[in-house]
Amino acid sequence: MSGPERRHATAEARCGLAGVLSSLDVLWVNYPARESDALKPRQLHVARRCGLAVPDSQVTNNPTSVREFAAAMDGPLASKALAAAMLVESGQLQTAYTRRVEPAELDDLAGVDVTLHFFQRFLPKAFEARITVVGEQVFGAAIYAGSDAARVDWRSDYQALDYAVVEPPETVVAGMLRFMRYFGLSFGAFDFTITPDQEWVMLECNPFGAYGWLEDALELPITSALADLLTTGAPVL
Numbered sequence: 001m002s003g004p005e006r007r008h009a010t011a012e013a014r015c016g017l018a019g020v021l022s023s024l025d026v027l028w029v030n031y032p033a034r035e036s037d038a039l040k041p042r043q044l045h046v047a048r049r050c051g052l053a054v055p056d057s058q059v060t061n062n063p064t065s066v067r068e069f070a071a072a073m074d075g076p077l078a079s080k081a082l083a084a085a086m087l088v089e090s091g092q093l094q095t096a097y098t099r100r101v102e103p104a105e106l107d108d109l110a111g112v113d114v115t116l117h118f119f120q121r122f123l124p125k126a127f128e129a130r131i132t133v134v135g136e137q138v139f140g141a142a143i144y145a146g147s148d149a150a151r152v153d154w155r156s157d158y159q160a161l162d163y164a165v166v167e168p169p170e171t172v173v174a175g176m177l178r179f180m181r182y183f184g185l186s187f188g189a190f191d192f193t194i195t196p197d198q199e200w201v202m203l204e205c206n207p208f209g210a211y212g213w214l215e216d217a218l219e220l221p222i223t224s225a226l227a228d229l230l231t232t233g234a235p236v237l
Contacts, residue, residue: 034183043204051175057121131191
């Protein structure tokens, strides 16, 4: 097929298959359109409405706005990917990890104007937590970073991590469940920073977040909970 024919055929196949599958009266974990609705900036807005603490954040491609935001934060920023954190470059799979942006780096923000960037206040951390929600069940894993890289983004150095089972505060659990109901999600992997004064601050919710390594390390029955949900759960309307 020619290029235009291939693009047309691909679009027709995707639309037809998705249309048939999405019409089935079954429980999705998760329904694709609802996952697509859970964009990071909207997540933070909804999380605050649900009673969860979130970091001061900015989405911009204006270097002047970044400097003004940093001045208001009076400290380092975190720079994060808004969409997929994985990309292929020179045939190699690369991960766009969270970066700590120091005040001295703000003099040169070349490239910020190319597209939108996501900045947040860089929070002090006692530890971090990955909270996996399956239906109404909550599975908490505390993540303790043992290297400088892991303290910025724990995904960058798994060998430096220690884990422990943790129970989020009841107010945090209630907020997460409200968040899940708002977006119509059956599964979500929430990332939290727990500050030195024990405030739980939600960073994001990944509607298809990984959990297997935490299940193995802490014997959390997440897969069993997912199996139970898929066999007994009702469709989320």
